Amino acid sequence: MPVEPSADALLQMRGITKRFGPTVALDDVSLEIRSGRVLALIGENGAGKSTLMKVLSGATSPDAGDMTLAGNAYQPTHPHHARLAGVAMIYQELTVAPDLSIEDNILLGCESSRFGWLNRKAQRERLAEAFELLGLNEFHPGTLASRLSPAQQQLIEIARALVIDARVVIFDEPTSSLTAADVRKLFEIIKLLKSRGMGIAYISHFLEEVRELCDDYAVLRDGRCVGAGELTDTSDANIVRMMIGRETSELFPTVPHEKGEPLLSISELTSRDHPAPVSLDVHRGEIVGLAGLIGAGRTELLRAIYGLEPIQSGRVSIEEIACGQSPAGSIKAGMGIISEDRKSEGLAQGLSITDNLTLSKLDRYSTFGFLNLRRRAAAAREGMQSLQVKAHSADQPIGQLSGGNQQKVAFARVLHQNADVYLLDEPTRGIDVGTKAEIYRLMGQLAADGKAVLFVSSYLPELMAVCDTIGVMARGQLREVRPVKDWTEDEILQISISN
CATH class of the missing domain: 3.40.50.300 (P-loop containing nucleotide triphosphate hydrolases)
Incomplete structure (x- = not known):
């Protein structure tokens, strides 16, 4: 589905196509992420969401299509390239190294150094704002990541985006292993990132989360974008129909059964x-x-x-x-x-x-x-x-x-x-x-x-x-x-x- 460019489009993907052998994972997909807004990327497992985000984060190269970031051509050849360009990916399965410190995890690949030696003072100055914003001040930067809870480890991933001044941040099912309190804190952080003008892509299977957090939506089905727009202009029932190609009355199917011994x-x-x-x-x-x-x-x-x-x-x-x-x-x-x-x-x-x-x-x-x-x-x-x-x-x-x-x-x-x-x-x-x-x-x-x-x-x-x-x-x-x-x-x- 073609996407008309908006004035505040931060990142655009146009005609993205990707094949794996005979399987077409993405078929002419176009969408945009806007500055200061959260885009919900919705679709069934296997719809192409992960492949699309891998293209965006540089983990996979598309067979066709092009991307622009802040009006400039964007063609990442690997995840580190994407990160340096200002695109950060926060995976559902966290990529934290448990035996490294919080500091080393956050700055891995973009350390401050002089003559081949790490400049710890300069690094911690870079970390100060991220620690303050994310509530990590209770931890010393040298604390091992293994001592943190899953929710706190997720903050390390978000801090990585802050220290590189990321312009686009992608969250892949970020609440799947969090408590209700941790989910609330995560939502507050995402809203903070949004207020700083970042563009956010948010992948979730929970429509109530999408409604609370997101401004725009794009629905993928079978590798195609079958619907996109502002969330206020559509209903949950319509989103589900686009996702699964059938009516929402089938979401909780019942099979008659009787209780026995x-x-x-x-x-x-x-x-x-x-x-x-x-x-x-x-x-x-x-x-x-x-x-x-x-x-x-x-x-x-x-x-x-x-x-x-x-x-x-x-x-x-x-x-x-x-x-x-x-x-x-x-x-x-x-x-x-x-x-x-x-x-x-x-x-x-x-x-x-x-x-x-x-x-x-x-x-x-x-x-x-x-x-x-x-x-x-x-x-x-x-x-x-x-x-x-x-x-x-x-x-x-x-x-x-x-x-x-x-x-x-x-x-x-x-x-x-x-x-x-x-x-x-x-x-x-x-x-x-x-x-x-x-x-x-x-x-x-x-x-x-x-x-x-x-x-x-x-x-x-x-x-x-x-x-x-x-x-x-x-x-x-x-x-x-x-x-x-x-x-x-x-x-x-x-x-x-x-x-």
Whole structure:
């Protein structure tokens, strides 16, 4: 879609096209980032957002198209070139070196030196304003980055943009691992950058964030820009229609299901990381949601149920059969888990889709210790097809897929196990609305098939829309469990923050 240049256009991209073999990742994309404004870049996983930002930040060269920055031709050949030109990229997966100091992380690649020696005094003078603006004054510049929280490490990335006097800053899903308080602070900082005349590109799957923070929008679908303009001129429903190509009534699809007898029983369970005893039953045909703030103990509870953390006391059973002593035992008992940490724990990034999908249940392809690779590959292709995983082939490394397609493979793996109990820890974090809708439908279908689903989420609208029962956790305790119809979002929040 062509973009008419505006008077305050700071950066323009025109006709950007990028192919990877037969795959067209970007197809004639044009957009602009304006001075003192925040552009929301919206689209499903695989729509081309990451590729477009890699072109902008110099990590990838386009096959066609051109860019201008402050009216001058802009053709970065690598990320450092882009950074020196004034374009800073803040990735979802932070690029902080934990064993370097705050100072060395911020100034890496643009140090102050004289005769080959670092000029620490000059460097700290450069850092002073950034430290003041970002609230880093409580830390000495020589503090190791490993001592900082994820939110504080994110400030290091933003400080990099400030010390190089960046004119354009790109934020890629910056709130995915932040607490509510940290999100508020981040928004204040972005508004401060905006007030200084910077142009901001903000990638997010949360439309409520986009509404609060952004001025303009551009929607990508299948590598094309299918809509752009000022946010005040469009509705959320219209944005979603552009993103997924269908009506918003399908965002929370429901599959009718009925609650049966108890399947998963948790009795007075404690573990090293979850000392408060928890008791809970999850029935066949039931989706139970666990709400609460980050750090409330929800993840620790799921890990103890599955056997990833040693149980100190209590009991976990599936239809009266004790389990939860080890992941292998849990798989054998009919339990599957999807970890919140997809990158480092949920999937093996360097292995193929086939390996990731089948590794937890290889015995069905083994005869006298030998794998039937043909049958295994056929099962992987069937799993990919059933969940509509977009990939070149089942042999493609999982790390090359979009986040949404990786999450589909994670689901395909537990489906391949033929589990009866599903432990889902933030399964929709960092994925687009279209893939979220598919996951909600899949959860409903699992319940309709008589499975039990225990679902952790920090996003209250999806808990209220998808679950039959919601339990609220706070400070490691399961405070209250009710049918979803008996909850309001305000009540859930009140219990979540109570002492």
